[in-house]
Amino acid sequence: MANYFNTLPLRAQLAELGKCRFMHLNEFSDGVEALRGKKMVVIGCGAQGLNQGLNLRDSGLDVSYALRDEAIAQQRQSWKNATENGFTVGTYEELLPTADVVLNLTPDKQHTNVVETIMPMMKHGACLSYSHGFNIVEEGMQVRDDITVIMVAPKCPGSEVRAEYVRGFGVPTLIAVHEDNDPNGVGLALAKAYAVGTGGHKAGVLMSSFIAEVKSDLMGEQTILCGMLQTGSLLCFDKMVDEGIDAAYASKLIQYGWETITEALKYGGVTNMMDRLANPAKIRAFELSEELKDIMRDLYNKHQDDIMTGAFSSGMMADWANDDAKLLGWRADTAETPFEKTPASDMEIAEQEYFDNGILMVAMVKAGVELAFETMTAAGIIAESAYYESLHETPLIANTIARKKLYEMNATISDTAEYGCYLYNHACVPLLADFMTGITSDMIGKGLDIADTGVDNAHLIEVNEAIRSHPVETIGSVLRGHMADMKRIV
Amino acid sequence: MIRLDALSVDFDERFQLHDIKWTLRPGEHWLITGANGSGKSALAAVLAGDGDRLSGTLEGVPERVALVSYERQADLIAAERRKDDADILDVMSEGTPVAEILGDGCEDLDLARNLVDTLGARPLMNRAFRKLSTGETRKVMLIRALTSRADLLVLDEPFDGLDHDSLIWLQGHLCELAETTPMVIVLNRFDECPDFVTHVAYVDDGRLPLCVERGDEQAYAELYQLLHLKTSDLEIPAADPAAQLPALDPDKPLVQLTGATVRYADNTVFEGLDWTIEPNQSWQLSGPNGSGKTCLLQLITGDHPQCYVNDINIFGYQRGTGESIWEIKQFIGYVSTALQWEYTVSTGLRNVIISGFYDSIGLYTKSTDAEKTIADEWLALLGISDRAEEPFNRLSFGDQRLVLIARAMVKHPPLLILDEPCLGLDDMNRQLVLALVERICLGSETSVLYVNHREQDRVAGIDNHLTLSDNTGA
Numbered sequence: 001m002a003n004y005f006n007t008l009p010l011r012a013q014l015a016e017l018g019k020c021r022f023m024h025l026n027e028f029s030d031g032v033e034a035l036r037g038k039k040m041v042v043i044g045c046g047a048q049g050l051n052q053g054l055n056l057r058d059s060g061l062d063v064s065y066a067l068r069d070e071a072i073a074q075q076r077q078s079w080k081n082a083t084e085n086g087f088t089v090g091t092y093e094e095l096l097p098t099a100d101v102v103l104n105l106t107p108d109k110q111h112t113n114v115v116e117t118i119m120p121m122m123k124h125g126a127c128l129s130y131s132h133g134f135n136i137v138e139e140g141m142q143v144r145d146d147i148t149v150i151m152v153a154p155k156c157p158g159s160e161v162r163a164e165y166v167r168g169f170g171v172p173t174l175i176a177v178h179e180d181n182d183p184n185g186v187g188l189a190l191a192k193a194y195a196v197g198t199g200g201h202k203a204g205v206l207m208s209s210f211i212a213e214v215k216s217d218l219m220g221e222q223t224i225l226c227g228m229l230q231t232g233s234l235l236c237f238d239k240m241v242d243e244g245i246d247a248a249y250a251s252k253l254i255q256y257g258w259e260t261i262t263e264a265l266k267y268g269g270v271t272n273m274m275d276r277l278a279n280p281a282k283i284r285a286f287e288l289s290e291e292l293k294d295i296m297r298d299l300y301n302k303h304q305d306d307i308m309t310g311a312f313s314s315g316m317m318a319d320w321a322n323d324d325a326k327l328l329g330w331r332a333d334t335a336e337t338p339f340e341k342t343p344a345s346d347m348e349i350a351e352q353e354y355f356d357n358g359i360l361m362v363a364m365v366k367a368g369v370e371l372a373f374e375t376m377t378a379a380g381i382i383a384e385s386a387y388y389e390s391l392h393e394t395p396l397i398a399n400t401i402a403r404k405k406l407y408e409m410n411a412t413i414s415d416t417a418e419y420g421c422y423l424y425n426h427a428c429v430p431l432l433a434d435f436m437t438g439i440t441s442d443m444i445g446k447g448l449d450i451a452d453t454g455v456d457n458a459h460l461i462e463v464n465e466a467i468r469s470h471p472v473e474t475i476g477s478v479l480r481g482h483m484a485d486m487k488r489i490v
Numbered sequence: 491m492i493r494l495d496a497l498s499v500d501f502d503e504r505f506q507l508h509d510i511k512w513t514l515r516p517g518e519h520w521l522i523t524g525a526n527g528s529g530k531s532a533l534a535a536v537l538a539g540d541g542d543r544l545s546g547t548l549e550g551v552p553e554r555v556a557l558v559s560y561e562r563q564a565d566l567i568a569a570e571r572r573k574d575d576a577d578i579l580d581v582m583s584e585g586t587p588v589a590e591i592l593g594d595g596c597e598d599l600d601l602a603r604n605l606v607d608t609l610g611a612r613p614l615m616n617r618a619f620r621k622l623s624t625g626e627t628r629k630v631m632l633i634r635a636l637t638s639r640a641d642l643l644v645l646d647e648p649f650d651g652l653d654h655d656s657l658i659w660l661q662g663h664l665c666e667l668a669e670t671t672p673m674v675i676v677l678n679r680f681d682e683c684p685d686f687v688t689h690v691a692y693v694d695d696g697r698l699p700l701c702v703e704r705g706d707e708q709a710y711a712e713l714y715q716l717l718h719l720k721t722s723d724l725e726i727p728a729a730d731p732a733a734q735l736p737a738l739d740p741d742k743p744l745v746q747l748t749g750a751t752v753r754y755a756d757n758t759v760f761e762g763l764d765w766t767i768e769p770n771q772s773w774q775l776s777g778p779n780g781s782g783k784t785c786l787l788q789l790i791t792g793d794h795p796q797c798y799v800n801d802i803n804i805f806g807y808q809r810g811t812g813e814s815i816w817e818i819k820q821f822i823g824y825v826s827t828a829l830q831w832e833y834t835v836s837t838g839l840r841n842v843i844i845s846g847f848y849d850s851i852g853l854y855t856k857s858t859d860a861e862k863t864i865a866d867e868w869l870a871l872l873g874i875s876d877r878a879e880e881p882f883n884r885l886s887f888g889d890q891r892l893v894l895i896a897r898a899m900v901k902h903p904p905l906l907i908l909d910e911p912c913l914g915l916d917d918m919n920r921q922l923v924l925a926l927v928e929r930i931c932l933g934s935e936t937s938v939l940y941v942n943h944r945e946q947d948r949v950a951g952i953d954n955h956l957t958l959s960d961n962t963g964a
């Protein structure tokens with residue numbers, strides 16, 4: 001199988017990358033009708049499989065689970081998930097031949113194997129859906145001509161998909177139809193009904209393409225979302241300890257700091273996050289972030305280039321073929337880092353203190369978000385998509401670090417994201433070595449001296465203007481506005 | 491120090507006070523408050539020696555207690571009438587003149603003259619007491635009490651029927667008197683509470699469930715709210731006519747569970763449970779922790795995944811036949827501690843109440859003017875109109891509970907489920923919640939499903955009971 005994206009002519013590549021439209025709520029007025037009475041069979045009952053299935057069933061749809069034989073025989077967690085929740089569970093042979101829609105919610109790494117196994121059992125004219133386009137785009141999976149192929153990708157972890165539905169809302173969702181596999185022209189109707197069934201339509205749906213989803217998703221998760229937070233955690237911790245700050249305090253400032261800082265990002269973008277700093281600190285964070293962007297720009301470009309050419313995925317697939325040697329090695333290394341091994345202090349840190357003493361962390365978030373967004377849009381990815389894959393998801397990942405540090409983050413994200421995250425980290429830590437020698441505890445750990453509070457008005461205005469006029473802020477305020485229209489609690 | 495301990499008192503078999511525990515220390519001035527008919531006047535009258543003690547003790551009441559109340563007023567007038575009847579002369583008696591009534595027991599003539607003038611009672615002096623109007627009689631009673639140099643002054647609604655000037659003057663005078671004389675004042679309206687009052691006693695249904703120190707601002711504010719709920723004659727706000735729920739078949743049960751079973755891999759919560767809830771039929775569901783009360787409720791609300799493997803017919807839907815949970819939830823109002831924990835949003839109170847129209851946590855749609863109006867009516871009912879924009883998560887736990895009950899009721903659901911609505915609440919807030927629930931039971935066509943194992947939290951009007959036992963089914 002060849003990389004599907006690379007088989008397309010440039011014009012088609014650009015067209016697919018640029019496909020992205022924020023859909024109107026009234027485009028979903030048919031609700032779940034297109035799926036009503038249809039037999040939906042989910043393969044895999046993990047984070048996405050279970051939670052999407054619960055939502056779809058609560059929306060009145062017919063959902064059951066086809067698990068691999070071992071999972072049923074050993075009554076694995078996936079089997080427990082499905083049976084304890086009162087779903088019908090069966091083997092592929094039992095459930096697939098009568099399925100109208102098959103939801104492939106197994107790990108991306110397994111997709112080729114899974115799809116090749118199930119395809120012969122699927123009935124003529126059925127629909128195969130994904131929540132991530134890797135298999136189609138990067139592995140070039142060829143699906144039988146009579147089968148409709150769609151994607152419905154919630155832009156949140158599975159637990160959020162469920163929690164938001166139960167609240168009467170949903171999570172932002174990207175949908176796409178694989179143009180090569182839409183023989184009856186029903187792909188879009190099915191994808192829309194599926195998004196309604198999971199509640200996604202209430203939070204905002206992006207109509208996109210498999211290609212735009214994959215290329216932007218990979219870029220976001222490797223760089224700002226996971227990579228930058230991992231690199232930032234390790235560097236900031238070591239620096240604070242070097243500067244004589246109590247290690248337990250440093251550990252806590254980082255573990256909970258990302259969450260606290262990016263909470264401000266979620267509500268009001270980079271502008272609001274920067275506004276949480278006093279003016280002298282804001283100016284300092286701005287300058288640091290400009291410096292960081294200059295140093296890291298080439299790295300971000302390299303990640304985006306490797307994603308576009310397929311170099312990233314072929315490298316990762318080689319590691320899959322090598323029993324995940326690199327991934328597992330990097331995972332073990334991460335567990336041994338001083339940050340990971342130092343328990344967080346149980347002292348109270350006030351919310352504002354995370355900002356005041358975490359100027360460098362704020363600068364890293366700003367630099368990472370802006371660079372990822374700039375790089376994606378320069379590669380032809382539409383701003384809406386780039387926003388969701390950078391700024392929007394950052395707080396969600398930061399929450400996982402607050403729970404159990406980098407271990408939890410890497411356990412929660414997909415193997416693909418984890419692999420990309422380590423790749424980034426390995427390049428970025430040495431890249432920032434020089435920069436870090438110039439950092440002192442007033443930028444990370446202690447905060448600015450109360451004495452130097454003077455700012456130059458003209459300079460402050462300039463800085464504010466630069467923060468506010470960045471394109472991620474422009475699209476961000478539009479999209480958050482859409483969200484706020486519907487979701488006033490944000 | 492006056493001490494009432496486990497005191498029960500009967501008033502002509504018309505009314506009883508039960509198990510009153512109350513201590514009035516030197517230097518304290520008390521306000522007694524409560525709804526009409528709650529027994530606040532009776533409690534005040536006990537201090538003046540009224541009623542027949544059934545059990546318990548009453549100690550330390552001073553010898554000279556002056557009581558002003560409608561009951562005393564009525565007694566006095568009745569006594570005047572009897573004097574007339576007893577008169578065998580064929581001349582019609584004029585009755586005792588006011589001057590004589592005032593002179594009887596007066597210990598301070600100067601003050602009496604002063605009061606007569608200030609309260610404008612001079613023209614009454616030569617008139618017969620029993621021919622006075624109620625307001626006039628009241629003034630006379632007040633003057634008598636104030637000039638008696640009593641050791642304890644008990645004033646039941648002293649400000650009732652007084653014109654504005656008299657009222658202001660009397661308040662000032664009581665304030666001075668408070669320096670030397672302990673006072674117990676009965677008031678229906680909290681906002682007339684004089685400044686010198688140090689403690690508030692709240693009477694409900696012949697009992698004294700709450701005593702609050704004036705300085706405890708939060709408790710005082712909550713008491714205010716409670717009194718508002720108990721005494722204002724606000725109606726439960728109407729449903730939104732624009733948002734009518736689909737009609738239900740009145741002859742069919744709201745909920746019918748047949749052989750309901752909830753089972754996990756290693757444990758059966760309950761099994762084989764049959765339960766039918768008819769329209770306008772209220773239930774109390776009780777059972778120990780772990781008996782599956784919440785599981786059972788969740789089968790009804792659709793929040794338990796095993797509702798799809800049970801035989802549940804609800805609001806005309808057989809579960810698992812293509813209905814969505816929102817079609818079920820539209821008929822249900824639901825309040826629980828879990829919901830409250832879940833509802834960690836900074837949405838304003840008005841919007842929290844409006845979210846009840848959408849069965850959502852947080853508000854995701856633009857609300858209509860009608861919805862806003864109804865939400866405001868609920869806030870008024872709760873006595874928190876001025877806090878419509880306040881973020882929900884800044885409210886006290888008890889107030890949050892009240893707002894969530896309003897949210898659950900806003901659409902007038904056929905079924906209101908209250909899962910341990912008093913759990914985690916202090917006495918005051920417990921009273922508040924029960925007052926609100928009682929109001930709901932009285933004023934609507936909602937079937938209430940009340941889950942609670944606390945006997946004392948029973949709600950009037952709920953007469954069906956289902957008890958789950960520990961993991962063995964009903």
Ligand SMILES: NC(=O)c1ccc[n+]([C@@H]2O[C@H](COP(=O)([O-])OP(=O)(O)OC[C@H]3O[C@@H](n4cnc5c(N)ncnc54)[C@H](OP(=O)(O)O)[C@@H]3O)[C@@H](O)[C@H]2O)c1
Pocket residue numbers: 043044045046047048049067068071076077078079104105106107108110113114131132153154155156157158412413414
């Ligand atoms: N996690 C996210 O935040 C997220 C967000 C959006 C989209 N997605 C996408 O959603 C999909 C599923 O991801 P996930 O995070 O839900 O995965 P997951 O939690 O790891 O669950 C995967 C499930 O697939 C089963 N499985 C594993 N290998 C299998 C095989 N060879 N054959 C059949 N079944 C297999 C597993 O059960 P057994 O091992 O017991 O069989 C498990 O239940 C992926 O395409 C991912 O990219 C994920």
Ligand SMILES: [Mg+2]
Pocket residue numbers: 155217220221389393
């Ligand atoms: Mg993603």
